[in-house]
Amino acid sequence: MQRIRLANGETLVPGLEALELHGSKTPGELAFLLEDTTLLTGDLLRGHMGGRLNLLPDAKLKDAARARASVRGLLARTRIDTVLVGDGWPVFLGGRAALEALVAALPQDT
Numbered sequence: 001m002q003r004i005r006l007a008n009g010e011t012l013v014p015g016l017e018a019l020e021l022h023g024s025k026t027p028g029e030l031a032f033l034l035e036d037t038t039l040l041t042g043d044l045l046r047g048h049m050g051g052r053l054n055l056l057p058d059a060k061l062k063d064a065a066r067a068r069a070s071v072r073g074l075l076a077r078t079r080i081d082t083v084l085v086g087d088g089w090p091v092f093l094g095g096r097a098a099l100e101a102l103v104a105a106l107p108q109d110t
Contacts, residue, residue: 006030019074023066024056031074038082039095045071045102047088053102065109072103 006012008020012032019031024044032040044067046054055071058064074080075096083095091098 019077021067021070023061023063023068023070025060025062027062033077033080036077036079038084039074039077039080039099040084042086045083045085047083047085047090050089051091051094051098053083053085053091053098055102055106068106068109071099071106074099075103 006018008018010018012018015035017033019033021029021031021042021044024042026043029042029044031042031045034040044056046056048054055067061067078096080095080099081093083091083098085091
């Protein structure tokens, strides 16, 4: 099987963009942005409660500061409305607001 390597911002097929996430437990973790409105994530972002997002616990992260920076970087994507997480409850409406609430609750890194 041929291995495909993706870079941040690379388009897989029209409308599907790869986004690099750093610091997670899985090296090379990616999220995908579909049509600028639907974010699909792996382990880093989770949904332990409906309508809310949380981050993988610091103890499981390779680099917590880089992981938090990656999540903050997702806010540059202003049209996100849906977040489909790899673990837990999705956010079908208000995904950007859920990301903003998560980022506001994260510790500040110096």
